[in-house]
Amino acid sequence: MPDTQDLLATLRVVALPMVTRFRGIEVREAALLEGPEGWTEFAPFPEYGDEEAARWLAAAIEFGWEAVPEPVRASVPVNATVPALAADRVPEVLARFPGCRTAKVKVAEPGSSLADDVARVRAVRDALGPEGRVRIDANAVWNVDEAEHALRALAPADLEYVEQPCGTVDELVRLQQRIRDLRIPVAADESIRRSADPLAAAAAVDVVVLKAAPIGGIRKALAFARLAGRAAVVSSALDTSVGLAMGAHLAGALPRLPHDCGLGTGALLRADVTEDRLLPESGAIPVRRVVPSPALLDRFAADAERTAWWADRVRRCAALLP
Ligand SMILES: O=C(O)CCC(=O)C1=CC=C[C@@H](O)[C@@H]1C(=O)O
Ligand SMILES: [Mg+2]
Structure with a gap:
């Protein structure tokens, strides 16, 4: 080493x-x-x-x-990632993710209201049509009451899942009891990469978000996915194409990949370290290494x-x- x-x-x-x-x-x-x-x-x-x-x-x-x-697939289907901006900017963001049928929408960001979130999520649903998949990410901002209130307002957009609605595992469990009628799966992100007991968090949710770098590498992430026994979504940490290649190799090696991955984020960078970027094309990125220019x-x-x-x-x- x-x-x-x-x-x-x-x-x-x-x-x-x-x-x-x-x-x-x-x-x-x-x-x-x-x-x-x-x-x-x-x-x-x-x-x-x-x-x-x-x-x-x-x-x-x-x-x-x-x-x-060894990868088990040559390319990884990816989602569009929609920052917390005004609803009228949604088409311009989605245009950067050609062929993506899934979008992840940031919600609950400081400075944007629930009404803003509802408008943004609705704009994404309208753009993707009824077949599209729309997930949201609250980055652990809501308490259980806020999360329930927001999810009841957002549920008409037909959500694929909600990522990290609340911060603690206990809150995630209580929220799920409250919104059982809505049938919205819950995903854990921060609870996996930043908590003391990621397996306990995984056990409390439907989907685990795996980020190769924060979790300590591809092998650790693969081992965690095996132990967790939950559907895994690989996401980036807003990486350059070199870092995205690490995520692509993790996603490429997972035996099961039921959801599109958050590895299209190269499209959120105005510049990159290579001309041969890992950008979404026909809704996917290839599993390959990247050499910077x-x-x-x-x-x-x-x-x-x-x-x-x-x-x-x-x-x-x-x-x-x-
Ligand atoms: O999952 C995606 O669509 C893209 C990655 C993404 O959303 C994130 C990348 C980096 C930092 C995080 O705040 C954020 C996330 O919370 O998932
Ligand atoms: Mg997240």
């Missing part, structure tokens, strides 16, 4: 502009590294502490330094201060790995 010197030897830090603001981010920073198996990505969000970020580094090392598991690494290079910050973060996180 690489030591810190090896990791820093090929480190490139980029700052990529987003098409629209997403989860409060307008520029996505990512550190890219090249291992013997190919390029890999380390991009925990800046506010994450070192202990959490160290799992992302373990994932990056696995993808760059170890062979990927030297010119794009230069063009979108982060400034010296941010690059030094990321190098230091790599050093600190590497020191935490076993």
Whole structure:
């Protein structure tokens, strides 16, 4: 396995502009590294502490330094990801996801009301038609009362599932009891990647969201999916095409993939590290590795201060790995 010197030897830090603001981010920073198996990505969000970020580094090392598991599919169907913006902007967002029959809509974001959420979700349902699949993600913002109230208002849009409506497993369980009549499946995301007992969270829901980097790598995610015994959806963490390739290899190796995956998010980046991007085409992305272009690494290079910050973060996180 690489030591810190090896990791820093090929480190490139980029700052990529987003098409629209997403989860409060307008520029996505990512550190890219090249291992013997190919390029890999380390991009925990800046506010994450070192202990959490160290799992992302373990994932990056696995993808760059170890062979990927044999894929069982050559491409992965993906969903459109719709940020919490005004309903009239929905068509322009969906146009970036050609062929996607599923959309995930962000709701409950600070600054947008339930009426905004209802209008946005309705606009997505109208655009996809009755056959489309519409899921929503509340990022753990609601308490049980708020979640019940919101889901009763949103249910007429016929939801595929609701991702992380509330923060704790106990709340997720109580919410499900309250909305049994609505028959909306519940998915766990933050409860899987950030909680102390992800298996208990998985047991409490219908669907688990797997993000390769936060969970500590492709193999850990595959093992978790096996143990959890729940339908799994692989999502990105707003990665560059190099990080999306890690997610694509995870989704590519899952024996069962009943839902479209949240790996179309390259479409939310205005720029990427390769010309040969992993963007949704006919509703899917291919399972393949990505090689960054030297010119794009230069063009979108982060400034010296941010690059030094990321190098230091790599050093600190590497020191935490076993
Ligand atoms: O699942 C998707 O459609 C795309 C990925 C996605 O929504 C997210 C990526 C990164 C950070 C998160 O806030 C967000 C999520 O919560 O799932
Ligand atoms: Mg989520």
